[in-house]
Amino acid sequence: MDDLVQPIIRKLIKKHHTNCPFQLSSALGIHIRYADLGKTTKGLYFRKLRRRFIVINSHLPAEWQRFVCAHELGHDRLHKGISRLFLEEHSYFCPGKLERQANRFAVALLTADLALMHEESMREYYLRAGIPQEMLYFFDT
Structure with missing residues (x-):
């Protein structure tokens, strides 16, 4: 998976000169909206009439x-x-796998401009990159 993610991220950063997900989304024509999604949903992505949205x-x-x-x-x-x-009609395609891939993409994007400092733990590195502490459980810390 990382072999797939890294080239995509490098290309995005090189073309748009940022690793900021908000700036990249805007540059790619993805509309960002904010809404009350309740207590359990943090966000969602969808396409409608050839337009792309992140909520x-x-x-x-x-x-x-x-x-x-x-x-x-x-x-x-x-x-x-x-x-x-x-995804719901074809059970062989695991939604959990896609969520893990999107999480790995997010971590790789948000850490793309940071180098691991001498004697810094992975936990400290991820926190310095602004990765929410709750997400550290899913990565090597």
């Missing part, structure tokens, strides 16, 4: 909104043409 839960702290934007951008870049309806 972020408006009640999230800024750190989470940034991560969610990067995660949903990962869906746009990695899972083109795969709709939620398709």
Whole structure:
């Protein structure tokens, strides 16, 4: 998976001169909206009439909104043409796998401009990159 993600991220950063998920989404023509998505949904990505949207839960702290934007951008870049309806009708395609891939994309994007400092733990590195602490459980810390 990382072999797939890294070239995509390098190309995005080289072309748009940023690793900011909000700026990248805007440059790619993805509309960002904020809405009250309840207590369990942090964000979502969808296409409608050839337009692409990222919706972020408006009640999230800024750190989470940034991560969610990067995660949903990962869906746009990695899972083109795969709709939620398709996933639900074809059980061999595991939605959990796609979520893990989008999380890995988000972490790789948000850490793309940072180098691991001498004697810095991975946990400290991820926190310095603005990865929400709750996400550290899913990565080597």
